[in-house]
Amino acid sequence: MNLLIENFRLALFSLKANKMRALLTMLGIIIGISSVIAIMTVGNSLSSDLNQSMSNIGAKDMDIMVTNKPQYDENGEEIYEYDNIRKIRPSDNITADMIEDYCQMYEQDIIAVSVNESVGAGSMKESGKSAVVNVIGGNYGYLYSARKELLQGRYFTDKEMSNGAMVGMVSDIVVENMFDGNMQTAIGSSVSVDCNGKEYSFTIVGVYKYEADLYSFGSPQSRAKTQSNLYIPIRTAKSLNHSDSSYSEATVILDAQADVEKMIENTKEFFNSNYYERNDAFMVDAYSMSSLLDQLSSMLDAVTLAISVIAGIALLVGGIGVMNIMMVSITERTREIGTRKALGATNASIRLQFIIEAIVICVIGGIIGMIFGILMGAVAAKLIESKPVISGSSIILSITFSTAIGIFFGYYPANKAAKMDPIEALRYE
């Protein structure tokens, strides 16, 4: 312990004695560590950005849709011409029954299946007041996945859902614009909406909190002009659109524990083998943003790793520099080594002395490099308009890495010093 402290003191001493040399030696380590850290910081920033934006748009959700079956020519090659393929018919669509069976089958993994039917944009007008709305019909799953906070009133009842009642949920913006912000008055009131050249009348049953979503970024509008959704039961929307009660697409909200990749496979298998085997032109496809996200982030990781490896080469060169300087230092201090041995230093303590000296050079270089790296990474992240993410692991990594370099490149010179013959060393001029 004594010897260890003394060795650190000694190492710092000998660095101080040769400041310029120590700095130049450290430079390699500084450049190496700082570039690794900078790249890692930028990489982490990018992937956290990616994760952030993906979770905003519900990457855990899985979309299923009816799509064309691949067509093959006589040679078994896939044909990409869809000219002579028939149009989709209501009978090709996914039915409510199929969805019900599907939900039962994968009860464990599915929270809800969301389907919707857009009626269109419309405007509410009433005694000089107006609001812009987008009329959209949804099932319970849809309302769940919209993740809106209910401020006043209620969701639709089962009866309203199955009857296709003319009821709706409006945003607090609509209430502000139409009812002077009085939600109590709004509930139970009837509003008429001009939509697709027709006028519909809905009874308001609930008010939800408006939140700007990812798609509404861009020029900020005044709240008076902001378009918000008017949610109505899906059945209502279907009948307003005069469409049948089947769906060409749906969103499946999966449990957080669910294996998305597996569910994609299961879902395709479920629909295609149960319902679409005999369909001549259509099938069901499923995909998830999460698999895309995984691909993207593993790509990003690979790129970060690749660049880090290149930066690691700088570190290697730095390490060789340390080794070189240690060799010089040992030759210069041959007499000192001889003297120390005569005074009772064992080979092990001489070895320790020089290894610690190498470690001290590397760790000081590593810390300086880390600081530079974090700064560089932060600046780079700023430039690409990303939030810099400084990972604790990069700090630990740089310290351990530089210590490891010190040990690795310090060992050979230190061992050479340890093995010196004391008589020869004392005689060295």
Next chain:
Amino acid sequence: MAKKMIEMRGIVKRFYIGTPNELEVLKGIDLDIYDGEFLAIVGASGSGKSTLMNIIGSLDRATEGSYILDGIDVSACKDSELSGIRNKKIGFVFQTYNLIAKTDALRNVEMPLLYAGVTAKERVQRSRDLLTLVGMDDRMHHLPEELSGGQKQRVAIARAMANNPAIILADEPTGALDSTTGRMVMDLFHKLHKEQGKTIVLITHSPELAQECERIITIKDGEIIGEREGSGKNESVD
């Protein structure tokens, strides 16, 4: 009769063993050194006295023969054990002082104590005492490059005393000094011998210095060719 500090029997040292250049530097040395003795080993250069000194100092091992130092059979020791013997049993004083550069006098004296595992507090205390003993108490924090040759040698002697060794082995300690400072160093050896009862082995080629010791061993061509009594007196005082 005082106890034997060193007992050497039939010490042979050969170099380049098994090559045509094989060289026998020591040809069977028998040597006893007693506790509290002030002994001189004299010989011309190439006589083998340096080799003998290296073996006495446990820096090197004899090819043949037995060497017992303060009851320890050094000829049977491993390298790591030799380090321990050098540390605790031998105090080296070199012609060129060999102080560690950029390290102050105090820390130089602490060095053997450090390798012996003595605690920091005790190290400093012991080193201060020793520097006071050699009259360097006012230069404790001077670096070697700030000291004169005689001062450096006094620090080196203090360092040699650090672990209270069985013998002090001084290799031409005045060789690099002028006569006045050389005299001061010799005075210090006499003082350590008389006041502390230290066993001192002085290796020199100077007959005058050797004459000051109690016993003088002369080496030539790897053999002891003469042994006589010296005055054992400090010329400058008596």
